[in-house]
Amino acid sequence: MHNENNMKKFILYIRKSSESADRQIMSLSAQESEMTRIAQRDDLNVVEIIRESHSAKTTGQRPEYNRMIKGIKSGKYNAILTWSPDRISRNAGDLAMIVDLMDAGKLECVQTYSQLFINEGTSKFMFQMLGSQAKLENDQKSENVKRGNREKLKHGDWINSASFGYLNDKATTKIVIDPERAPYVSQIFELYSTGLYSLQGISSLLFEKGLRTKGGNKVHTSQIHKIINKTFYYGVMESNGKFYQGNHEPLVSQKVFEQCQIISGNKSRPRAKTKGFTLSGFIKSEKCGCAITAELKKEKYIYYHCTNGKGICDQKSYNTNEKVLHDSIAKDMEKLTISPKMVDIVYKAKLEELEQTDSFHNHTLDTTRKALNSLSQNKSRLIDTFTAGDIDEDLYREKLTALDNKKVNLAKQIQEIEQNNPDPLATIELTYKRFKQGYTMSKRYSGASPDEKRIILSEALSNSTLLDRNMANIQYKSPYDVLARTPVNASFSQLLADRESNPDLRYQKPSSYR
Ligand SMILES: [Zn+2]
Numbered sequence: 001m002h003n004e005n006n007m008k009k010f011i012l013y014i015r016k017s018s019e020s021a022d023r024q025i026m027s028l029s030a031q032e033s034e035m036t037r038i039a040q041r042d043d044l045n046v047v048e049i050i051r052e053s054h055s056a057k058t059t060g061q062r063p064e065y066n067r068m069i070k071g072i073k074s075g076k077y078n079a080i081l082t083w084s085p086d087r088i089s090r091n092a093g094d095l096a097m098i099v100d101l102m103d104a105g106k107l108e109c110v111q112t113y114s115q116l117f118i119n120e121g122t123s124k125f126m127f128q129m130l131g132s133q134a135k136l137e138n139d140q141k142s143e144n145v146k147r148g149n150r151e152k153l154k155h156g157d158w159i160n161s162a163s164f165g166y167l168n169d170k171a172t173t174k175i176v177i178d179p180e181r182a183p184y185v186s187q188i189f190e191l192y193s194t195g196l197y198s199l200q201g202i203s204s205l206l207f208e209k210g211l212r213t214k215g216g217n218k219v220h221t222s223q224i225h226k227i228i229n230k231t232f233y234y235g236v237m238e239s240n241g242k243f244y245q246g247n248h249e250p251l252v253s254q255k256v257f258e259q260c261q262i263i264s265g266n267k268s269r270p271r272a273k274t275k276g277f278t279l280s281g282f283i284k285s286e287k288c289g290c291a292i293t294a295e296l297k298k299e300k301y302i303y304y305h306c307t308n309g310k311g312i313c314d315q316k317s318y319n320t321n322e323k324v325l326h327d328s329i330a331k332d333m334e335k336l337t338i339s340p341k342m343v344d345i346v347y348k349a350k351l352e353e354l355e356q357t358d359s360f361h362n363h364t365l366d367t368t369r370k371a372l373n374s375l376s377q378n379k380s381r382l383i384d385t386f387t388a389g390d391i392d393e394d395l396y397r398e399k400l401t402a403l404d405n406k407k408v409n410l411a412k413q414i415q416e417i418e419q420n421n422p423d424p425l426a427t428i429e430l431t432y433k434r435f436k437q438g439y440t441m442s443k444r445y446s447g448a449s450p451d452e453k454r455i456i457l458s459e460a461l462s463n464s465t466l467l468d469r470n471m472a473n474i475q476y477k478s479p480y481d482v483l484a485r486t487p488v489n490a491s492f493s494q495l496l497a498d499r500e501s502n503p504d505l506r507y508q509k510p511s512s513y514r
Contacts, residue, residue, distance in 0.1 A: 132479035156247035333442035
């Protein structure tokens with residue numbers, strides 16, 4: 001039964017991220033005991049255990065992780081045992097580093113709770129794709145918050161702290177009128193709409209009448225100016241340039257509000273239009289790192305050049321035709337093409353992994369629920385003992401309180417387990433979708449309108465530069481960077497065929513690695 005696993009020198013790497021809303025319910029000790037169990041079962045030679053409690057959002061912030069990488073480089077270890085790919089990689093830099101170590105022959109494999117990743121094309125690609133999922137999960141979390149906010153706004157509920165003249169009712173989370181200041185806000189509009197008062201005049205007049213900020217100070221003219229321009233006061237909430245009808249009680253009529261707008265001159269003032277050059281903001285000068293600016297020539301040709309903000313660059317006079325840049329980017333995006341079949345395979349593997357981690361998750365939940373049930377039994381036994389006259393009342397009360405405290409704690413634990421587990425399937429679907437998008441990105445980019453191009457660029461491009469009238473460096477955001485690094489060639493499909501004729505070789509559960 002003993003095999004090559006005995007020769008490998010495993011480092012067991014355990015990490016819990018420090019983000020409070022981490023989806024992982026796994027504490028350090030739970031991960032450790034679970035992975036130790038696997039090491040014993042599969043007879044893995046674990047030479048050291050490393051425990052890390054730092055977050056891995058940005059590279060290089062994990063001292064223990066860096067120690068592990070050093071150890072692998074020096075030959076102290078040549079295999080990693082860890083809970084899942086996202087434990088050792090939460091950003092693109094980490095993913096690339098692990099793969100580099102495999103390429104260099106320093107790292108033989110990464111064994112996780114449910115999968116084995118080895119030094120071979122398909123396996124390395126899978127590792128990177130599953131690793132980028134953590135990043136997507138973070139994206140999705142903030143997307144969920146945004147979606148929740150939009151829903152709230154659509155239902156007429158404000159999402160931020162209350163404006164001057166209103167209060168946040170903590171019990172109902174609604175916006176209610178501040179009885180102390182609301183009448184003054186109404187007066188500000190009334191006074192201003194007459195056209196007889198300056199902002200300064202209103203500020204002084206209301207100070208005399210007793211209007212104060214929460215800190216007890218005079219309400220400044222700049223704040224009065226803000227109030228007069230806030231549609232919130234006649235019932236319309238503005239968020240990110242969009243308007244929503246609010247549920248809160250208005251402090252001014254729309255008619256009076258608009259009268260104020262006319263007086264302040266806002267109505268007739270045209271909005272300054274920013275010239276929207278498609279590539280502005282996405283590329284920098286390779287030579288000096290300054291921003292790139294654009295000019296329209298003969299009313300139809302767009303040229304980009306370095307702004308030479310530091311005054312040290314000769315690229316200011318190098319005018320680059322926009323079309324050349326679009327073509328270069330579209331050409332480079334061909335790198336992102338990935339076999340859809342490949343993505344399908346990883347998707348299925350991830351679903352399998354989910355089934356396993358889910359059963360572990362349910363196990364923890366079950367245990368906690370059982371403990372809670374047995375507490376209830378203990379309680380009824382305690383009551384029996386007391387009513388039978390076997391213990392005195394003081395002791396009974398004391399024991400009862402202890403039981404109740406335990407009960408509250410367990411109920412809290414159950415709630416936490418349930419809360420910290422957002423729908424993992426949704427994230428997998430998202431990963432799947434993003435990777436499939438890579439397949440068509442180059443084509444989509446070529447055919448896209450300028451606005452659509454900007455959307456694609458903001459989703460995919462990062463740190464790209466211009467030099468000598470062309471793109472010097474094109475880089476991609478996660479997870480597209482994974483696709484950019486993955487070779488799309490014949491040997492790749494070869495590897496796929498390999499896998500299908502030899503299904504035992506890859507994605508096996510630890511138990512089958514014998
Ligand atoms: Zn420059």
